[in-house]
Amino acid sequence: MLQKPRGTRDFLPDEMERRRLIEERMRAVARRWGYREVCTPNFEYLELFTMKSGEEIIQEMYVFEDKSGRQLTLRPEVTASVLRMYVNEGRVLPKPIRWCYFADCFRYERPQKGRYRQFWQFGVELIGADTALADAEVIMLADDLLHTSGVEFDLHVGHLAPMKHILRDLPPDDHRMVMAHLDRHDPQALGHALEAKGLGDRTELLLALSECREIDEVFEIAGDVPERPRIEETFTILDSQGIRYRPNFGIARGLDYYTGMVFEAFAPNLGAENQILGGGTYRLAYLFGGDDAASCGFAVGFDRIMVSIGDFPLEYEPVVGVVCTPEARTRALEIARAFRKTGIRTEVDLMQRSLSAQLSHAARTADYAVVVGQRECEAGTVTLKNLHTGEQRETTLDDAVAEVMRFGRC
């Protein structure tokens, strides 16, 4: 049998309805904050992503050549596309720009729990606002979004400035290496690496910084960080609005292009892949030929949210099965149309089943059967049967529709 490609999934209707429900909640939250949805191409020039993230990421992407020899790739993320779009068409729009997106992305990686080769991200980008409140708004929106989706999560908020301040003697290329060791909670490797650079005295500071949970202590450790007022203002805003988060100035993983505030969220009930959200401030527009607009955004790992939430019951809507004899087929289709017009899910037999077989099928798949044969056709009525109670009565079509609409409201 033909298999689906590795790392992809099929979604049956029950799961699809759950996904759509959560997706719609996220859209609604973003809309309430003024973030309107945009859509960018599923594939882009390879260059867009290598400019942003470097040549190494090619091996993690679905890269292909089109019939004209263009180097293209399925998008591995959406931020680069949104910023390209901003440079292409958004520069004249009034600032700040608030956009959101929901899109599938593709990465050629080894699948595991919560990690797939096709996966969905919900994200927002705030472009053109460079203030503490802008940073805080994006975090508060992330918090609102996660709460509204129903997932349990821990929110970590940090800023890269204190760490960069401690490492200010090091060339930027070395920052990455140091951050990688820090992120892996590998103090020995970190110590050795700094020792080799003649900065062994910084090891203690960095470790203390990543352990630190109080903002005041951050500056005792890191010293006179120029960004201190901005950082404090952001945290003050979050506190004033009752946002629950953990200050974490050790956040460093894979955040090459972030410039200041960074934040992440984790779902405690997931496995190795438990990060469900990541974001921060960055500057990308100039890379794609635009101005040096300050930006701030985040992306939610939608599939991980769904894994973390697990199955939940969907709101139930009544289903009607129209059961008819062959001579009543035209009337049956009219009846089905009348039910559908009021929004009721209505199904008719397509398999030329006997009346008894139609009813038997309806009993498994519907809440009501509407039986129509020659008798009802001549009398201008329908027989409405409640398949849960077994009660049935002959009545008018309008009355039958009205009864089904009352279903589940008592």
Add this chain to the structure above:
RNA sequence: GCCAGGGUGGGGUAGUUGGUUAUCCUAAGGGACUGUGGAUCCCUCGACCCGGGUUCGAAUCUCGGCCCUGGCCCCA
């Protein structure tokens, strides 16, 4: 790319010291029943992941691959 455990009808399973026609449940389609049910009975459909090797004989042993689950690495 690496490690561990797996792969038997659509779903769930039995069978693996090699041995007849591969077990059972369920789902799906039909019938018993041409104007009334989910029960019951009957029928139908449908599987040993793929390929090589060992053997008289492989679902079973062996090697390689693919895929699944989880972990490592990575995580824009």
